[in-house]
Amino acid sequence: MQNHELRSAPRPGGRSARVQAAVHEAVQRLQARLGREALTIPAIATEAGVTPSTIYRRWGDLGQLLADVAVEQLRPDAPPDDTGDFRSDLRAWLGQYMEEMNSQPGRAMLRDVLGSGGTEGQAQCMHFCTLQIDALRQRALQRGQTVTATEQIIDQVVAPLIYRILFANTGPTDADLDGWLATALPDGAAIHGGR
Structure with a gap:
């Protein structure tokens, strides 16, 4: 199921929560190391150890992913x-x-x-x-x-x-x-x- 809505909290436990945590951490590491302009779905996927299609299915696009990470950081x-x-x-x-x-x-x-x-x-x-x-x-x-x-x-x-x-x-x-x-x-x- 493709979901373009923001999800600010992972579902309790399971693979979904692990994927979300890995992707969020990858975004933060890449941004700290290389800067915001280096953030791309393929780069984030590689850093997180997931496929780009996993990110696209969950977040839709880079903007939605960055917004999800931001919401989590604002919590x-x-x-x-x-x-x-x-x-x-x-x-x-x-x-x-x-x-x-x-x-x-x-x-x-x-x-x-x-x-x-x-x-x-x-x-x-x-x-x-x-x-x-x-x-x-x-x-x-x-x-x-x-x-x-x-x-x-x-x-x-x-x-x-x-x-x-x-x-x-x-x-x-x-x-x-x-x-x-x-x-x-x-x-x-x-x-x-x-x-």
Whole structure:
């Protein structure tokens, strides 16, 4: 069965999971060793020890494969840090997120996901952000703190942040982030400080 949709997580166990892991690792090794321009389906297949037809059947084309690898790399590997306060937790997480996404590899991953033509990877990236913000909110609610709705944080902070990373002539700054946070948080007070 030919599948041109992104798959961000392998099926549990089995050959499919091993193939996905081998191909993802091959993409990362080749990119680190030879650069992005050296990435071709035949080169990746050779590096992964699979046939090119295996990659074409699973991912369809190089763009879909790169988007799948990007989504997997964008998946959070740990919950956000707990500073004891919702506002500082959110600022610390967003500061780290901004730094990672505004880097050359971060921008490349975002462009791979957007350029794939599918919506599954984009939805997964949104889901990852939502999960992290929800975790911060849940922790704060358990402490009895006031929180802002996740959707409001996405709309007023994450959306302009990503737009600035991908489309503006200059990347976002800490001052930009603090301004967006001041707008999104209940009392509008600016948050200063880094990680």
